[in-house]
Amino acid sequence: MELLREKFGDAPVPSSAAIDHETFNRLIQTNSSSAPGSSQRTGIPKFFTNRRTTSHLQQLLQREAYDAFSDQQADNVLSGDELDMLWDALIFDATDEEIAQEDRRITYTDYCNIKFRLPAKFHQYFLPSTFLRLLKEGQNTISICQYFNYLMRKVSLFQGRLDLGAYDADCDGYLTEDDLQMYIEDLIPQMNLDDLNEHLHKFYVCTAVRKFSFFLDPMRIGKISITSILLSPILTELFELRDRDLNADAVKTNWFSAYSSLRVYGQYLNLDMDHNGMLSRRELAKYSSGTFTELFTDRVFQEYQTYGGEMDYKAFLDFVLAMENIQTPEAITYCFRLLDINSCGYLDDFVLGYFFKGVCAKMVAFGHETPPVDDVINEIIDMANPKTYRQIRCQGKSKPKLHWVFATGSPSRTVALWFRLIGERHGLMMVAVAGYERDPCNRYQQI
Template sequence: MDLEKDFEKEAPLEQQHPSYKLIPKFFNPSQQSGDQIQQIETQGIELQAKVKELLDVEELEELWETLEWHVTEITQNDKMLIDFENYLEMISVMDAKFREFINVQLFFDLMNESEFEERLEIVSIYNHTIRAIRLARARICLCYYDQLGMGYLSETDLESFIVDMKTLWSQPPLEKFYVCTVVKMVFFFLDSLHTGRVRISDIESSGMISEIMEEKHSFSKAAILEVYEKFLELDKDHNGRLSKMEMCVYGSGLLTTLFLDRVFEVCHTFNGEIDYKTFLELFLALEYRQTAAGLRYIFHILDVNQQGYITSETLRLYFYTKTHNGYQAEYTFKDLNNKIFDMVQPMDPSKITLRDLINCREGKAAVSLIIEFQKFVANKDTESAVYIKYPNSNEQPQRRDTPAVTTLSQI
């Protein structure tokens, strides 16, 4: 019996059972071979060597002493300054390890921000060096979280990196949403095809790693907390998810009904409601609709028939769907359709593809005109009257005081 079992394990699948000739076997992820494990271990040793090349605490103390030794002037406010001549002298006596971070170009770069003429505060040099070391260490440590040694990071890998490298909030709920938001932002821009992984080289070249480590721009705690607060404001029933009704007032409050319907059709929902992660992707797409990632996300929603392009018939659905405010303005669809096609200038004059939107200069304006028509054409600075037609009504158009509407030539 044991020999028969061994034969079944070693024999080709076709010999084990005839059905294997017709039915393909399931995909089984390849296990790490001995060579791959050895490669990962070798990579770990190389990364440790790179970390040792960075300045440690004792060497940073030595750097500060060297800076103090070459001070040119001390101001009345006890600010220690160094001029270019003393700076060059300081570099000449430094070891090569220090010169990796302090060079001639650095002096001129920091001079752009200096409040003193032809002099730098030595503390600015010291702080710049610390930031450079932190950034270099972070780039090296990114590779530690590449569990397969393939040069990619999954969302879980990146979450672990951020938690380990960053000083986060003391409140666990805020820390959770901070990490979630940062990871989603990175993957939104670098993994727009939703492969579930991003290349480490892409993270480094994008400049995001420095913004994450230094909490700059969109990666600052204040900016991320602002996004989270927007979500909480919309969540009227406080169940941690957003319904379509709650999303109606998002942003301008003038997103077309069809666009919102498509959001809830295309995006992942829980009992017809979207969670924070899905909201965050939509938020990023609308806030950064001028980027390729934002346009790709919005185009996927606009493409009602999932055919890879938008035609005049697609646009007609959006322009003749009433807004959730219950009315639509009288306008000529032909003019709007022509305006959008003139903005995009597609390769095929009968349809607009994602590539057309990305390559043209008016991609942001074109999608804004489709998904937020009322906001896009309304001029809030002046008031005038425009005819409003209520859907499903036999009444004649009535005059209603609304913000002035710009002409299509002004769009």
Template sequence: RQSMGWADLLQDYVQEHQSSSSKSITTVDEEAEMDALTRDYIAEKEKEDERKRHEIGRAKSRTSTSASDGLRIPSFYKRKKKTEDLSEDDLVKKERLAYEASLQFKKHVIDGRAIENLKNALKMVKDREHGGMNMEGEFGSGDISTDDLDYLINTDGETDLTYDEYVKLREVVEPMSPPLNGVLTDEVFAQLHKDGFLVSADSILQYIDKLNGVRQSTVDLLPYDVTGDGYLTEQQLERFLLDKATESRNFTQAFLADYEQFYPVVAHKKIFFFLDPNKRMKVKLTELAASPVMMELKKALPVPRTRIEEAEQDSNWFYQGNTLRLYDEYSALDRDGDGLLSPEELLFFRQGSLNPEFIRGVFERSETFFGSLIDFRTFVDFVLAMENKSSVPALRYFFRILDINSRGYLTTFDLNVFLRWTVDRVKQEGVQMVLEDLIEQIYDLAKPKEELKITVDDLISSGVGATMVQIMIDWRALIAFEYAEKMPSEILPRESG
């Protein structure tokens, strides 16, 4: 066995212990063997990193150009844009067709008159004595008063509709308001009803408001679907985002002039992060229009006459302040000013407490330049994962990195590689812990369906996937976890998102 390479030893070790019924490494000899395999793996990776650094240096020396003095924004590395297969004339025709499609769909947007008809119909159904209707189907009492509106949106029993009243509401409102045709279906009643088989007027109005928001978003997006396939590519979505930012009062002209190339990237990356899990490089238009991400986007890109509330600016990913934040952070990490980040530079991210093995995995699983450098686009993906650790897309992102050999599950070896560094690092802070005990804790948290194999589904269904990830990639998080475990009154909470 001593004549075998570390990779062969690892494969031999995994095969010998694959069917083991024990969660932990049970003997001193086996622990020593795993330790040796892990150290050999890390040493091999460090040699590979050194080789890549030399290659990057040579590549940069051949392609470097002097930057102009006085530029406020460094020139980040730009990918070559793919040429369009369509001629300019064909593209113009398709853009015209897409715009006409949006005009046709606009007929389904529920306008103010339809909403008023609905509110009046709700009032009539609940109070036949208040105005009533004439034979032509027009309301006799005009607009409802403020008191009437308070009556409608009140959630007490008086605003509840029975199924028969709901059907009557549908029969009254559909002839007068074509956009509401086919909206108040039995399926919607079943979705909105509460105890007693009743549905409140307030829930109907809220449902209509959300539906109308989706329809309006669809109208806004349709002109950019020039291929007419119901999907938007990155380039198409970036055009939409930049156009909307230009129209909005929430974005200054100075910002748009200086950060025109960055804002669409930051904005569309979140959309693709959550809506394109299979990396098809396109998102379905209808799914985007109905998504929570679109709701957040619309708050940052409202109609020109409105502004986003200051309290929402810091938490809204699509506001211009977030692009400035990411740009400043990226620029600070880019210590040599070449517009790209190396693994050594990304190690200084935030508190500088991330595991070098994790950072190496980020680069190995990402599109890189000059062998091992990432650009601003890839950095935004990284930040999205780090700031949304409990979300399913983020857990899938981390799992691809932690699954060293791309087997589709994590083994004791994978855990050993990542946890060894974090355990050694926290020991430098005076916190003592045993690596093997921590690995057992990870298995206990994950509760894998198959012994010694943690799948991404195990990570997600555990409810504490983000906690497990943080323990493996961030030594500060491991210290926090260790202290929390020593508090008997505390229970590790399940994570939301």
């Protein structure tokens, strides 16, 4: 107060609200005067600026510079003959010649001798950090087989990065859906897709790209990091089809095979009863022998993008990927969004009971007895073991536990199999939202 009296003298001291208002106005004026290129700037500052547009000539220059850099890096990739040369050098310097080649080892001195005996192109693969990374505690040698496998993996990733980078139109390290489609189209002649009709290549490319988008672009930003693609097992699954001698069982389980693509596309055509190229709620409800509840089907159309209230092929692919890979975090997130009817981030007793009542209606329709709803809800919460009391969340460390809530059986079954374990405890054959179920005596066939 003494300071205020010294400033204002005998004049009345302004109220705290007036002082706050004056302080706010001064801060606004200071912010406006300090803003570059603006003398009167008010309001909330921008937190996002659209990417600067470039002319066609600038884009060509950027592309040429990127291609030149890629060509320079491609010269450092070891060819097949060079890898054979490296393996022969490892064998020559390895100790214990009497043992099998894959069991031989080299010391750091041998490691350095091999490096200086090979051309300069090989030197980047003989760093001291590489030797230390493969060196086990208490030993002074590394396995030549382990080192060579590491080198093969590194060369493979390096080559894959260059191949994918050729389709990076913006040169920003990300691939859009269109970029991935061009990559898959160029890859088709190299893969074991002889059973796929050329007229179906468009749908095959869409099916293949959708798996990358579903698992590697969870935020749906429209592009995927090239690094994520390289480190993902999805790319390995795609490259498996380069093997012409791949056995039939592996082909059937591979999402990118012609068999799998025709199976999914055939499901879509069979569900499309009015042949308009889209799926309505009634048509999707027939998926998996029509064992989905109406509540679940309605939630699919409420939460995910539709066109005029109908689902297109891309949305159907997301749905199938979630149902067939229900144990994965991405599928759990997809299904959790459907079950979270209040958009509050957790499932409580009301939500679990709400959906289970729909399952009970299906059970009654198929002529089966239903267990008490409260017992089922309690056992589901016990299996999930949530950190917050009776609130099952889909985040952090609780996500793996949700596997038991969403799918306690085969991954090919769907969301309502979170009730399967409960049915086994009650000695009943539980009719889930979708899929096959049998009792322990194997008396029940496909529903």
